[in-house]
Amino acid sequence: xxxxxxxxxxxxxxxxxxxxxxxxxxxxxxxxxxxxxxxxxxxxxxxxxxxxxxxxxxxxxxxxxxxxxxxxxxxxxxxxxxxxxxxxxxxxxxxxxxxxxxxxxxxxxxxxxxxxxxxxxxxxxxxxxxxxxxxxxxxxxxxxxxxxxxxxxxxxxxxxxxxxxxxxxxxxxxxxxxxxxxxxxxxxxxxxxxxxxxxxxxxxxxxxxxx
Numbered sequence: 001x002x003x004x005x006x007x008x009x010x011x012x013x014x015x016x017x018x019x020x021x022x023x024x025x026x027x028x029x030x031x032x033x034x035x036x037x038x039x040x041x042x043x044x045x046x047x048x049x050x051x052x053x054x055x056x057x058x059x060x061x062x063x064x065x066x067x068x069x070x071x072x073x074x075x076x077x078x079x080x081x082x083x084x085x086x087x088x089x090x091x092x093x094x095x096x097x098x099x100x101x102x103x104x105x106x107x108x109x110x111x112x113x114x115x116x117x118x119x120x121x122x123x124x125x126x127x128x129x130x131x132x133x134x135x136x137x138x139x140x141x142x143x144x145x146x147x148x149x150x151x152x153x154x155x156x157x158x159x160x161x162x163x164x165x166x167x168x169x170x171x172x173x174x175x176x177x178x179x180x181x182x183x184x185x186x187x188x189x190x191x192x193x194x195x196x197x198x199x200x201x202x203x204x205x206x207x208x209x210x211x
Contacts, residue, residue, distance in 0.1 A: 131206075143205040152199045159192040 078091040091097060100106060134140075143151070166185045173179050199205065 140206045140208055143207055145203075148199060148203075148205055152196065155192055155196050155199065159189060159196065162188050162192065 078097075079088040080091045080094060080096065081088055162185055166182070166189065169182055169185075170178065173182060
């Protein structure tokens with residue numbers, strides 16, 4: 001039983017010293033070899049002669065000729081040469097053969113994409129109908145493409161005029177009226193840029209009907 005403090009172990013006897021070859025592993029006892037598999041036939045003797053005179057009735061010439069006539073001719077493997085030294089490469093895996101464009105489904109829109117487009121179109125139509133009903137109730141109308149382009153051109157023209165006026169300001173702003181004028185022009189240009197961006201980004205614009 002172990003306790004705290006120095007371990008109380010039995011001191012080995014001086015007679016039990018390490019002897020030579022005591023750590024080496026001993027081999028198992030030698031056993032007699034026994035063959036479990038059958039022996040191969042013995043090598044024929046020099047005086048033994050092979051059996052002679054055995055002939056086959058098969059006509060190998062006619063058989064080979066019939067195999068060649070009835071067999072399918074082997075097609076040569078298509079290759080291409082890209083150097084004058086005659087280096088050959090496989091044509092099938094080179095990408096020069098237009099095999100993908102000749103497939104049955106090449107260029108056809110996949111079924112899942114066509115189905116998704118139909119769902120998106122249907123959802124857009126339902127949304128447009130919903131918006132039209134709400135706009136009729138709210139006395140709103142949709143801006144036509146021609147009107148939207150005209151408004152967009154007018155906004156750009158106004159921005160050019162304001163920008164030209166802004167460029168004509170003096171370099172040194174040394175009075176309060178000049179500062180107020182500059183701030184006003186900057187705000188007008190910023191508002192015009194915002195309106196132009198909205199019209200260019202959104203193709204469908206709704207405006208309130210004038211009473």
